[in-house]
Amino acid sequence: MRTFRKRTTRTLGLTGAVAAAALLLAACGDDGAMSGMDHGGTTAPATATATPGADGSAASAAPASGAFNDADVMFAQMMIPHHQQALEMAKLADGRARDAGVKKIATAVEQAQDPEIRTMRAWLKGWGAPESAGTGHSMAGMMSGQDMEDLAAARGEDFDRTFAELMIAHHEGAVTMAEEERKNGAHQEAKALAAEVVRAQTAEITELRKILARL
Incomplete structure (x- = not known):
């Protein structure tokens, strides 16, 4: 045991x-x-930042050299007020336009160009550039004060015709500016926005001409 x-x-x-x-x-x-x-x-x-640009930090840390040039800055500075006037014209369609096509284009202008303005303002801020290009720079297709007064005073078919005529000229100016950016700019996002301006506004010019033909 x-x-x-x-x-x-x-x-x-x-x-x-x-x-x-x-x-x-x-x-x-x-x-x-x-x-x-x-x-x-x-x-x-x-700590390795596996997804660069996800929070915007990588983009801000990237060297500015070669990222943009004077053409990009000028494009944003000039296109902002150009878009702003297009928005003013589009807003006048409410209560004045009769044609469904005019109303549709006015809505499309507001939906597209307001966000583009915010985007271009952000670029200029990031580039350390002022929003205004200063004096001595003309923007193709801009309406005069009298043009805007005439559009505001018009109603019904008269408004539709005046809107179509003025917006065609305005869009043609924007397309010219955007083509210059595509040719001379260096900033890839600015050039992409310019390409979208050319695509969208060329299509709207075609529609506006059809509207004029039937009025």
Whole structure:
């Protein structure tokens, strides 16, 4: 009986030592796993900036040299007031226009050009350039004060015809400016916006001419 007890005691002691060693090894393994999480988990990708530009930081950190040129700045400075006048013309259609096509184009102008103005203002701010181009720069297709007064005074079919005539000229001016940007600009987003201006406003010129033909 004594021998059995001694053996049992030794067996239990050995078992306890093995269990303790196993727990120690498990703890070391856990520490290694945690260490791996620290270096290869969420922390490392965050500091490595795996998605450049996702929060705008990468774009602001990129060198400005070669990113844009004077043509890009001038395009934004001139297209902003050009778009603003188009918005004024489009807003006059409410309560004055009769033709469904004129109303549709007026809505399209508001939906497209207001966001484009905000985009170009953001570019100029990022480039450290003023919004105004100053004096001595003419913008093709801009309406005179008298043109705007005549449009505001018109109603019904008279408004539709005047709107179509003036917006065709206005859009043609915008297309000319956008083509210059596509040719001379360096900023890829500005050139892409210019291409969209050419596409959208050329299509609207075609529709406006159809409207004039049926009035």
